[in-house]
Amino acid sequence: MMKNLIYYLILLLTIFSCKPKENMVYMEKEKNIAESKIKQVVFYGTHIQSGDVLDIKVTAFDENAVRPFNLYSMNNATNPEQVILGQVEQIAPQGYLVDNEGYIYFPVLGKLYIKGMTLAQLRADIEKRLFTYLSDPLVSIKQLNFNVTVLGEVKKPGQYTNPSDKITILQALGLAGDMTDFGNRTNVKLIREEEGVSKTYVIDFTDKNITNSPYYYIQQNDVLYVEPDLIKKKTANVDPNRNLIFQVGGIALGVATLLISLLR
Incomplete structure (x- = not known):
């Protein structure tokens, strides 16, 4: 009975550890089926703000x-x-x-x-x-001071000054070193001030038609926030010693498996 239980545990660990991570590729999905050709929104220029x-x-x-x-x-x-x-x-x-x-x-x-x-x-x-x-x-x-801020699950979060006012959300992401493996590529938030009011828009970086989005070009002082995916959210809310417990449990499981194979 104990032997069968161990085998089942090993099988489950193998299955879950090999599950591929989804939504890792940019511009992979075609959300608008009627749109067969990718277009790019026209750049009309950024709008001057106080502090520029x-x-x-x-x-x-x-x-x-x-x-x-x-x-x-x-x-x-x-x-x-x-x-x-x-x-x-x-x-x-x-x-x-x-x-x-x-x-x-x-x-x-x-x-x-x-x-x-x-x-x-x-x-x-x-x-x-x-x-x-x-x-x-x-x-x-x-x-002279075109700024964009990129925060969250990126490799180099911070505020960046770009030498040109023509910069896309993909280029802004590149300034921050791209997303980490734990970034939620389907739910990136763009925070923009419009007529004195701060507004938030959601951008899906896996959508092929992202280049036709009205938010494809960055405006002065925009903020891009890449939120963590479900895996990162769950691990952030658990006991920090949990990984150590799993490691110890894995070692114990391996030792038990070895002993059973020797006693057969």
């Missing part, structure tokens, strides 16, 4: 004419408080900081409300304003 830092440069054929419209560092300015057309020039080599109300202070043009605009919209708006002063203005804009 922007590098804005104005160029034109006449270099002297555009000088009043560009920021200068302390090293390049002969006078840190140089007054240009009644405006005190900003000495901010780090760029333009969008204040809590959504404004920046632009040389000559003054106070501009830019919150909610994309970089392309802001570029067009500034160029339109500059036509009053310049015949051929060309504006280039770059975001």
